[in-house]
Amino acid sequence: MTLQQTFYKPLMAAMLAFALLLSGLSFGSTSVHATAGTPVQLTIGDVSVNTGRTVDVPVSIKQLERGIGSYNVQLNYDPKALEIISVTPKYGNADTDTCSESEEGCFLSNIDADNGWIRVIWVDTTGGDRLISEAKQLFVIQIKAKSGSELTKQALTIDAEDPANLTFTDGDMHSLPVSVTEGKITVYPNPPADTGKVKVIVDGKDQGESATLSSVIVNGRNVTTISVDNDKVAEQLNKNQIKRLTLPVDGNRDIVVGELNGQLVKLMENADAALVIQTNQASYTLSASQMNIDQVAGQLGTGAALQDIKIHVTIAAAESPEQVEQAAEASGASLVAAPVNFEVTASYRGKSITIDRFSNYVNRTIAIPDGVDPSRITTGIVLNSDGTVHHVPTQITQVNGHYYAQINSLTNSTYAVVWHSKTFADVTNHWAKADINDLASRMVIQGVSADQFAPDRSVTRAEFTAILLRALGIHAVKDDAKVSFKDVRATAWYHDAVIQAVSYGLITGYADGSFHPNASISREEAIVMINRASAMTSLVQASASETAGLISQFSDNTSIDSWAHAAVASGAKQGIVKGTKGKLLPQQPITRAESAVMMKRMLVAAGLINP
Structure with missing residues (x-):
């Protein structure tokens, strides 16, 4: 018997006994009867992380044929490559003093850093009144990649054949069939040094080192974040009537994120100012008033202070450019520039919302590759949620000898530039x-x-x-x-x-x-x-x-x-x-x-x- 089994079998029995006791049921037979049916799909998310950094790994379930009354899961990992920072319930109360009264049942977890395993137990302490009856994320594991872990593929694994390591039961304590999809953790080496203070541009003038730039590799893509020094820029706003705050980023980057807080957005809104994210491939100009920060704060919950709300404005090379290309071809068009995704999100204490509907046109540009005949550029298109594409009003402009498609849209999504010649x-x-x-x-x-x-x-x-x-x-x-x-x-x-x-x-x-x-x-x-x-x-x-x-x-x-x-x-x-x-x-x-x-x-x- 392993160390974890020695420790956790009594613990699991205690938890189940606790659940039955609270529900007013007697033990009777302690045997668990297996039942047939569609397996519960337990999925450990695939993630990527840089050496020395942390990443959240989601664990979720779907395909529930019957409600879940309890589960017991042991996940194994290589402790030489990975460090488990925390296990956080997304469903379940981890406070053992109060969880019996919780609508979400009792959640318990433990980490053995020496032997490389995590044990998670959840129980509906009412004995069947608060079953998990729909697909949901169960918990999140925060993992840190240790030095050298990028040399091999990492994984979180489950011994699904051993009931001591994997058990799901229904409200009557009958065992449920479970299908497991194990998660892969791809560890990348840290990118070349590309951090430190950078300049922002206010109304065309450099403002010194008023932002911090950092880069990481996520899923093989370079993600660069420019974090604005909110206090410095706010000071400029209070002194001058600023109209445009520009965050420029040079180099070929897959994803660029501009980060600022809600308080700065509010100051910019009062000044009728706009934020501009500028990369070699694209740019995004967004009036602060379009973010409607007061409404966003309300959506994030009572008590969300503006200075604690993080706003992320993202320009990213489309993750699936072939989808856009195929949709364009289905409409008789051909791409002349790589598709780009534009996104705005707001987050506060783990809750995040997307800002993707605007009352006025928002301007964005996509650089036209050198060598492309500007006369063979027809319009910009947007990728719809159903996989089709539609026209968006587009101008072709020339700046310093380079051509750009200036796309004007009322939403955020993935955009591209196409050639589509038609006559009647x-x-x-x-x-x-x-x-x-x-x-x-x-x-x-x-x-x-x-x-x-x-x-x-x-x-x-x-x-x-x-x-x-x-x-x-x-x-x-x-x-x-x-x-x-x-x-x-x-x-x-x-x-x-x-x-x-x-x-x-x-x-x-x-x-x-x-x-x-x-x-x-x-x-x-x-x-x-x-x-x-x-x-x-x-x-x-x-x-x-x-x-x-x-x-x-x-x-x-x-x-x-x-x-x-x-x-x-x-x-x-x-x-x-x-x-x-x-x-x-x-x-x-x-x-x-x-x-x-x-x-x-x-x-x-x-x-x-x-x-």
Whole structure:
């Protein structure tokens, strides 16, 4: 009998006896009867770590056919290579004085650093009232890689054949079948020295050593973190009206993370300042107000002090570029630059949330590789959660002889730049040919067939909504919008587009709760929707005093409904609405060609795409 078995068999029996005693049950037979069924899947996470550093290894379960009343797990490791720092329950109370009253049951762990094993025991002390009945993370093991451990692959293993090392029971103390996936720990040598104080740039001027840079290797990728000296930058903010804080990082790096605290973000928000993360491959410009730090603090829990909230803004080479490439090819496009992921997270005391929805456009750039013909760059695309890609408004810019794709988006995700040339045979001699083919190449508008666009056909309200969303690059709801129109079925092809448009305030429907998705949309209705979109892009709207003069240029202005006056005036001021031979024709159905032209004018006027 091993040392751990000698120590833990009585301990486990004591824990189980304790559970039964508290539940008011008598022992009876102490034998545990095995049951058949779908095995519980016990998974030890795969992780990577640098020598001398620590990493958290998650242990989780799924595929629960019956509730779990207790478990006993021994994990073995090489003590010469790894050091166990702690075992922290993600489910279960580790306080033996109070755990019997806990909704999560009693959790007990022990570490034998000499012999290289960890024992974890959990018991539902009610005897069946508080079973684990759903997939969840059970606990986390914090591990430190010792010097020399990078020479061999490390692992946490379980002797699944020995019940003393692995036992899961149901509420009746019957043994449950268990399938184990053992975790691999890849240890990397420390990266070359790349640490120390670095400069930040405030409004174009170096601010000395106001940040700390550090690099580690995670899963074979270089992760560089720039931690801002919050107090130093806050001092600058209090002294001067700072508008832009730039964190530049040179060199080829897979992942770059800018780190600052919530208090500094709040000061930047009050100053209407923006944060810029700048690498050789990409850049990310985010207004502090877009992070909405007060709302974030509320989501992280009562008592979350701003100075204790960590904000991480990340630019990373896409982990699965082939997924983006395949999605682009499925849409008839080809990548011209490697995809990049942009992410913002906030964390406080182990809780983390993602900030990925914005009320205004956020600017990011992707560097175009040298040698790529800039005329063969069509647009930026975003990878959606369902594996598809959509257009996002994109400008091609040139700085110091290098080309960049400036992508403007309302969300965070993975972005790429593509070439996607498209023309339609039936617009060869049409007055709107250039704009139609341009927006088709940008994947904003679609044909009625492979080579036909039907430019003079009218557009339904549902179709116009979908085109407008594609033009703006909107591919998800802004918030938890719960809107339903009585004539928009959940199975309709336009359902998601309508809900997304409502969440961004682009459509409102009719007073009777209908949307009339299949009705032709009039020119003035289309102008109102485009005007709501232009307001999102921060285009200047016509003032009340300008409205009458701006709409008077149209000879049929008396036919414009009063509710459309402001939108028509703003559209005219912005150069989006120009009319036809001096007339607006407000009640006439808008055509597919006219829709494309006005969409293009709006995107150009807003500076979201090239003319």
